[in-house]
Amino acid sequence: MAKLDKTRIKELEEIARKVRIHVVKSTHAAGSGHPGGSLSATDIITTLYFEIMKHRPDEPGWKDRDRFVLSKGHGAPALYGVLAESGYFPVEEMMTLRKLGSRLQGHPDMLKVPGIDASTGSLGQGLSIACGMALAAKIDRELHMIYAILGDGEVQSGQIWEAAMFASHHKLDNMIVFLDRNQLQIDGSTEDVLSIEPIVSKWRAFGWHTQEINGHDIGEIAEAVGRAKDIDGKPSVIIAHTIKGKGVTFMEGSLAFHGKAADDEQLEIALKELGGA
Amino acid sequence: MWEMAKQRDAYGLTLVELGRERDNIVAIGADLCGSCKIKQFGGEFPERFFNAGIAEQNMMGIAAGLAMSGKTVFASTFAVFATGRAYDQIRQSIAYPRANVKIVSTHAGITVGGDGASHQMLEDIALMRVLPNMKVIAPADYNETIKATRAIADYTGPVYLRLGRSSIPIITKEDDEFRMGKASLLKDGDDVTLIGTGIMVSRCLKAAKILEKKHGIDARVINMSTIKPLDEDIIVESARKTGGVVTAEEHVVSQGMGSGISQVLSENYHVPMKRVGVANTFGESGGSEELMDKYGLTADHIVESAHDVIKRK
Numbered sequence: 389m390a391k392l393d394k395t396r397i398k399e400l401e402e403i404a405r406k407v408r409i410h411v412v413k414s415t416h417a418a419g420s421g422h423p424g425g426s427l428s429a430t431d432i433i434t435t436l437y438f439e440i441m442k443h444r445p446d447e448p449g450w451k452d453r454d455r456f457v458l459s460k461g462h463g464a465p466a467l468y469g470v471l472a473e474s475g476y477f478p479v480e481e482m483m484t485l486r487k488l489g490s491r492l493q494g495h496p497d498m499l500k501v502p503g504i505d506a507s508t509g510s511l512g513q514g515l516s517i518a519c520g521m522a523l524a525a526k527i528d529r530e531l532h533m534i535y536a537i538l539g540d541g542e543v544q545s546g547q548i549w550e551a552a553m554f555a556s557h558h559k560l561d562n563m564i565v566f567l568d569r570n571q572l573q574i575d576g577s578t579e580d581v582l583s584i585e586p587i588v589s590k591w592r593a594f595g596w597h598t599q600e601i602n603g604h605d606i607g608e609i610a611e612a613v614g615r616a617k618d619i620d621g622k623p624s625v626i627i628a629h630t631i632k633g634k635g636v637t638f639m640e641g642s643l644a645f646h647g648k649a650a651d652d653e654q655l656e657i658a659l660k661e662l663g664g665a
Numbered sequence: 666m667w668e669m670a671k672q673r674d675a676y677g678l679t680l681v682e683l684g685r686e687r688d689n690i691v692a693i694g695a696d697l698c699g700s701c702k703i704k705q706f707g708g709e710f711p712e713r714f715f716n717a718g719i720a721e722q723n724m725m726g727i728a729a730g731l732a733m734s735g736k737t738v739f740a741s742t743f744a745v746f747a748t749g750r751a752y753d754q755i756r757q758s759i760a761y762p763r764a765n766v767k768i769v770s771t772h773a774g775i776t777v778g779g780d781g782a783s784h785q786m787l788e789d790i791a792l793m794r795v796l797p798n799m800k801v802i803a804p805a806d807y808n809e810t811i812k813a814t815r816a817i818a819d820y821t822g823p824v825y826l827r828l829g830r831s832s833i834p835i836i837t838k839e840d841d842e843f844r845m846g847k848a849s850l851l852k853d854g855d856d857v858t859l860i861g862t863g864i865m866v867s868r869c870l871k872a873a874k875i876l877e878k879k880h881g882i883d884a885r886v887i888n889m890s891t892i893k894p895l896d897e898d899i900i901v902e903s904a905r906k907t908g909g910v911v912t913a914e915e916h917v918v919s920q921g922m923g924s925g926i927s928q929v930l931s932e933n934y935h936v937p938m939k940r941v942g943v944a945n946t947f948g949e950s951g952g953s954e955e956l957m958d959k960y961g962l963t964a965d966h967i968v969e970s971a972h973d974v975i976k977r978k
Contacts, residue, residue: 507762520730550723
């Protein structure tokens with residue numbers, strides 16, 4: 389994959405900025421949600437949907453589309469924001485997040501929201517689903533790719549490593565997985581709660597191609613995917629170093645905003661910083 | 666005497682036939698593929714067969730992902746691991762998104778025998794019937810297993826199909842009709858209704874014979890092969906006709922088929938009722954028949970319960 393030029397990166401950063409505004413506003417309107425982990429994954433999801441993935445917002449069920457599994461389902465507001473900006477549903481619908489009767493459930497529901505490929509929310513399960521999708525593509529000799537984002541706390545779950553073992557055994561090189569390494573989970577630092585380090589060598593030991601990038605650098609994200617696509621015979625993981633709450637200073641690196649929305653005053657500050665109303 | 670055969674043999678053969686007929690059928694197992702009889706499918710269709718290893722949670726997630734990509738997936742292992750070990754995966758990744766996954770378990774119930782309580786699954790009907798979107802089926806014999814396997818392949822959505830380990834009597838005919846959600850009347854009668862599921866259906870028939878010959882009691886016998894959704898019409902009709910119901914299942918009595926039937930009756934038509942099944946206990950090692958006897962699952966236990974119900978009419 390060719391390097392993205394500066395203009396394109398600027399465009400993608402602008403979309404990511406809008407998505408961040410959706411995340412902050414929709415969780416504020418809901419009075420709950422997970423802004424921190426949504427904002428840490430925003431640049432990755434934006435780059436995937438606006439630069440990398442083949443997909444058709446006017447034909448969500450298109451058979452040859454690339455698939456995306458948000459294994460860390462609590463990052464849903466970021467995914468919804470990206471889908472809305474892509475045109476899967478009206479941007480105004482973002483404000484219905486978590487409200488009764490809304491399609492935008494607290495965690496992604498594939499039966500309700502056009503563009504969602506897998507229902508997730510119970511952590512640890514998305515990588516297995518992605519493996520199943522990758523196997524199906526192999527069986528059918530289809531060339532679409534499967535992308536997934538895992539949370540870093542999530543890899544404490546044993547099922548992740550069952551799936552990791554399975555993916556390399558079956559040489560699922562049509563699968564590219566991001567690990568959103570924002571360092572924090574709800575009870576504290578991942579290293580305090582249950583250390584996941586050395587995380588890169590763990591994936592390597594499970595037979596995966598590994599890369600480490602800055603998960604907020606859109607150019608790096610796109611290049612890492614390009615390299616991962618060139619790898620034959622093994623699945624790829626991209627350890628994306630990120631900042632929880634990225635883009636809103638008082639949320640950055642803050643445990644408090646893992647599972648809490650901004651209040652009225654905080655919303656105003658956040659929006660000012662993001663340059664949006 | 667009835668001819669004997671294993672349900673899991675019927676499943677394995679039917680799965681191979683389905684594989685020949687439809688190229689979107691995929692099978693996955695968890696290191697018990699030989700015991701679950703899906704190995705033959707793997708031999709014939711290696712590209713559509715996967716062994717997840719001893720990792721049932723991952724197996725269910727992979728099954729879900731395959732289904733989300735348009736496959737009809739059969740996921741098989743022992744009932745204890747299929748339902749208990751992977752409950753959350755079934756709930757979140759299969760039932761909630763209505764993934765087209767058929768969880769076909771074998772070695773359900775106490776007749777597993779020597780392996781003991783760790784492998785004798787007596788709570789799986791409860792776990793699966795409570796899940797929204799899930800259908801639950803326990804065929805009565807070899808022939809019905811063939812038809813049930815075909816029926817769930819035709820149906821789009823999650824299903825739990827419960828099979829045993831042992832050879833059991835063949836009590837249905839090859840040309841009997843099987844419909845998901847429809848029970849079948851095996852013998853009409855006026856005095857009491859015996860409703861069995863799975864391995865217990867043949868024991869209900871045997872009990873009906875004993876009741877007729879020894880006690881002059883005319884029992885109606887129903888095969889409730891679909892546990893969810895229950896065939897409410899036949900339950901209520903039978904209760905009206907006979908005035909008393911006995912249920913029989915190789916499962917703990919709490920939250921099994923009998924509980925479901927008691928719920929139907931309590932909301933629609935009250936009659937005396939008795940549930941034959943395992944009390945609130947785990948099993949133990951032993952011979953299948955010894956265990957069925959010790960844990961209250963023989964035809965005689967059904968007969969005894971029928972008397973109890975008739976007395977209370």
